Amino acid sequence: MSIRSLRRGITAAASALAALAVTLPTTSAPAEAASLTRSAQPTLTTHDFPVYPTGDHDAGVFTMSNGSAAYCIEYDWVSDGYSTFDQASWSQFPGENPDNRFTQHAGEINWILQHGYPALNVATLEATVRAAGGTITDSLSPFEAARATQEAIWELTDPGKYNGPWPEQYGWQSGASAADIASVTSYLLDNATWLAAGKGAAPTVDVAPANTSGNSGDVLGPVTITTGGVGYAQVSISGLGAGSQLTDASGAPMDVNLDAVQSGTQLYFTVADDAAAGEITVDAAVQGADPASTGTLLVSTERINGDRGQSLIEVSPASASDTAVVTWAPAAVPPTLGTTASDQADGDKVIDPAGGTIVDVAKFTGLTPGKTYTLSGKIFNKTTGKLTGITATREFTPTAANGTVALTFTIPAGYANSTLVVYETILDGTTIIVDHSDPNDQEQTVTVPPLPPTLGTSASDQADGDKLVPASGGTIVDVLEYTNLTPGQEYTINGELFNKTTGKLTGITATAKLTPTAANGTAEVLFTVPAGFDGQTLVVYEELLDVDGTIVAEHKDPEDEDQTVYVPSIGTSAADQKDGDKTMDHAGGAIVDVVAYTNLLPGQTYTVNGELVDKSTGAPTGITGTATFTPTASSGTVEVLFTLPAGHAGKSLVVFERLLDANGTIIATHEDIDDAAQTVAVNTPPRRTPGVPPVKPVAPVPSKPSLANTGTNASPMLLLGGLLIAAGAGTLTAGRRKRTAADQPL
Structure with missing residues (x-):
């Protein structure tokens, strides 16, 4: 029991x-x-x-x-x-x-x-x-x-x-x-x-072996604690310091209660690689009972009032102890070499695709101070798996066993989208002392990113390939030249016309899908330009987007001539060649029409064709004029002469003009029946009143005397009324004039 x-x-x-x-x-x-x-x-x-x-x-x-x-x-x-x-x-x-x-x-x-x-x-x-x-x-x-x-x-x-x-x-x-x-x-x-x-069993303890030795950097041990009579020992360790610690057999830190170390426990120690010679002392003690006296009965020998005590x-506690010493010496360290490569420009690990300089700092240990060595390096292209042929070398004499020395490597353009690794070797003469050629070492690795996509455009008139789009409207073809795209990947081209004259976008857009078969190439985008942009300068803005909708390249330069097209315009101002006014003699004469043009291409040949139109009927008169010219500037004027015969007395004649390019394509017109600037009036023969000289009719006055193609809002009836009033006033005035020889009847 x-x-x-x-x-x-x-x-x-x-x-x-x-x-x-x-x-x-x-x-x-x-x-x-x-x-x-x-x-x-x-x-x-x-x-x-x-x-x-x-x-x-x-x-x-x-x-x-x-x-x-x-x-x-x-x-x-x-x-x-x-x-x-x-x-x-x-x-x-x-x-x-x-x-x-x-x-x-x-x-x-x-x-x-x-x-x-x-x-x-x-x-x-x-x-x-x-x-x-x-x-x-x-x-x-x-x-x-x-x-x-x-x-x-x-x-x-x-x-x-x-x-x-x-x-x-x-x-x-x-x-x-x-x-x-x-x-x-x-x-x-x-x-x-x-x-x-x-x-x-009396307590015993054994710490074995009594002496253990090794080298710094090693796992030293084991030191085994064995007890008898009791299951645990109290252990104290002296000599542990910075760079040394109690570990298990793998060198991992050991979590153990040193006040109660179980029998059979094995202790290990690690010491820093560069530690000087030293020692650790392990003391173990146990406490138990002395079986010889423990259990002895103690009987009171005294009587108090006849009673004995309890x-x-x-x-009887007993104890035992033992000690072991662990010593180490500095390990013989072979030379080592590690390198850290970076971009000389900014210290990061990315080299510009256009080229740059790699600085590789080589960190060495274990060399002989005062001895001359050679540091030799070469660049390995991890992307291709081949050496690049880029090398560098220098001699150095270290003043201490451990230190650093740097090499620089010049990387030319042509390594875009590559991973470059610096391989370094230290030689004593021709003998390799230590080598560090690890393609997977991130410290000695730099990257050269891909060249970014670029986009250039060249816009022209689809009809004839020049840079002029007719004022009546047309189609702009924009040829995009791209570089550094990913073949087989789909892109989207989005374009819009920018009005450089007004400084605003026009809302005229175009889009196209692109799946390049090569990194570099061209693509076309078409823009339909309606009428209404006379005299405007249009610039094509383009964006290139990837499949995620991210803009990877764009070209939006309002000063780039290659992506610019022009819409020409003309305005006219007609007058009597004889005296420059707006009234022609009923007997005939010459009309000079000054044509002001904008947005032409200097050095190109153009023709202005004009015809006089009867304002009252809107019918052409068949009276024409023409002028061919080659401008030296994009804007200027040219004169067109019209020979007016007799037979148009009392009529208002409007000059209609058309501007043609060298191909005979009409690129601009000015045919505004209500434009006073391009209108002349033909007077009527006055009735002869004895003693009163003939009066020349007053020509209509333009509301805005200018060479620009502007019109008037006045109705024809109002203009006619004005002419009649002016004529009457002239008659009254003439009646007060003294007759001269010029006033004799025809």
């Missing part, structure tokens, strides 16, 4: 306890060795972590004059005033306490003493309980450990009598955990077995 099962079967009733005591087998306690009886008489010197069951006597851990500790094994007997004890064998337990069951359970109590506190320190006891499945809510305290050990002993000697915990005035420490005490008590009772007096049971 285990102690735990026995404990569960006990009730608090005294009669039941007595009956149970009678039925317990008396043969379970082996005979003990008589040699335990000693002549020394230890005295009680201090009382640690007392337990006051009833407030009138104490129990718990006592410290004896011989350095051992002792626990109470008689719940109902007092210790107050008693200080001298005889060491006795278990069979010498006093007989005045017949209910006490020490004799039946002395062996289990001996086991509890050797596995409880203070034989085991609190760290070892806590770790042991946890390993056995017990729960400790917080770190175990000495008070909790002592209390649990005492409770386990009482449960065997005086089962059911102790039903604490008691309030603080009876020895309970504030902050102590009853649950932790119960967990330790359960562990002790569940695992207690009969351990004869003088038996048990009996105690002795526990």
